[in-house]
Amino acid sequence: MKTIFILSKQDIELSKQEVLALTKKKKHVLYDNLLITDTRFRNYKRLAYTKEIHRLLFITTKNQLEKDINNFKWKKIYKKNFCIRAHNFKNTENTERSLASLIWNNLSLPKAKLRNPSTEIIFNKINNRIIVSLKIEELKEKFESRKPHLRPELHPSSLHPRLARAMVNLTGIKKGTLLDPFCGSGGILIEAGMINLKPTGYDIDKIMLKRAEINLKHFKIKDCTLKLKDATKIKTKFNYIATDLPYSKNTRAKDLNILYKEFLKTLKQILKKKAVIGFPDFIDYKKLIKQAKLKAEEEFTYYLHKSLTKKIVIIRP
Numbered sequence: 001m002k003t004i005f006i007l008s009k010q011d012i013e014l015s016k017q018e019v020l021a022l023t024k025k026k027k028h029v030l031y032d033n034l035l036i037t038d039t040r041f042r043n044y045k046r047l048a049y050t051k052e053i054h055r056l057l058f059i060t061t062k063n064q065l066e067k068d069i070n071n072f073k074w075k076k077i078y079k080k081n082f083c084i085r086a087h088n089f090k091n092t093e094n095t096e097r098s099l100a101s102l103i104w105n106n107l108s109l110p111k112a113k114l115r116n117p118s119t120e121i122i123f124n125k126i127n128n129r130i131i132v133s134l135k136i137e138e139l140k141e142k143f144e145s146r147k148p149h150l151r152p153e154l155h156p157s158s159l160h161p162r163l164a165r166a167m168v169n170l171t172g173i174k175k176g177t178l179l180d181p182f183c184g185s186g187g188i189l190i191e192a193g194m195i196n197l198k199p200t201g202y203d204i205d206k207i208m209l210k211r212a213e214i215n216l217k218h219f220k221i222k223d224c225t226l227k228l229k230d231a232t233k234i235k236t237k238f239n240y241i242a243t244d245l246p247y248s249k250n251t252r253a254k255d256l257n258i259l260y261k262e263f264l265k266t267l268k269q270i271l272k273k274k275a276v277i278g279f280p281d282f283i284d285y286k287k288l289i290k291q292a293k294l295k296a297e298e299e300f301t302y303y304l305h306k307s308l309t310k311k312i313v314i315i316r317p
């Protein structure tokens with residue numbers, strides 16, 4: 001059975017890589033923002049940039065549509081009532097009506113229900129294809145409710161929770177410990193804790209660690225370790241690391257370069273599987289990664305505001 005991940009259009013590449021990091025599937029197809037893959041992964045709720053989950057029923061063309069509708073065993077997927085949605089067709093209302101009546105004829109005593117139907121069938125026209133799917137789940141995680149200004153301890157440089165969650169997911173971690181070596185007020189740790197991982201946070205600043213502790217407590221995250229530590233001096237090895245590097249317009253690029261260089265050297269020693277690192281884009285991060293003999297696997301650009309764009313880089317040892 002193939003699953004369709006309806007990706008957020010905000011950044012299709014990042015949304016796609018987030019899904020692939022967790023499904024571990026290299027084989028997939030992408031039609032517009034529809035990512036189709038054969039996977040046993042079911043923990044959909046942890047995804048940050050997927051909007052809906054569907055089951056693929058079949059893919060057809062305009063000419064074959066009626067024939068394929070009549071060949072499909074609708075009884076197998078029909079529950080109590082149903083509703084048809086058509087996307088990207090010229091006349092949506094007419095299309096939905098005629099598709100519904102075709103399916104209707106293949107069911108015994110069906111019922112139509114437009115709001116909250118138990119069976120929602122979607123016809124999505126993308127170029128010359130029509131992708132027919134059954135909606136399984138709408139993902140409604142309330143990332144907005146955890147935005148930095150809604151936490152007890154505010155820190156302006158904290159990431160948007162949706163991006164923080166995606167960074168955790170991009171490491172591919174399924175269970176166990178995730179390290180944020182520059183944890184600040186705990187934005188990444190909160191998102192790791194929300195999906196039952198064991199977050200570990202280090203920071204060089206005592207006040208920041210206290211902020212992280214208060215924030216984690218606020219979101220009832222228990223299995224968490226916080227330590228006062230210089231990220232450039234870590235000795236313990238970790239499978240998965242996600243972090244947003246310190247940056248400040250007041251800090252000279254030269255000083256940041258020194259800090260990043262030291263940290264990447266440490267990362268080379270301690271990283272076992274995958275790290276996801278946020279760099280400010282005014283730094284020549286590619287050069288630094290190469291110098292540390294680390295491998296940059298993918299990178300995404302994340303626009304924060306006029307004066308700051310971030311590069312999110314997936315790194316292998």
Ligand SMILES: C[S@@+](CC[C@H](N)C(=O)[O-])C[C@H]1O[C@@H](n2cnc3c(N)ncnc32)[C@H](O)[C@@H]1O
Pocket residue numbers: 155157158159181182183184185186187188202203204205208229230231232244245246247
């Ligand atoms: C950009 S903030 C991290 C923001 C964090 N993601 C959050 O949600 O609050 C960077 C943090 O790195 C810390 N830091 C700076 N240099 C450090 C070092 N050498 N080792 C560990 N932490 C350091 C700073 O104290 C700051 O809290």
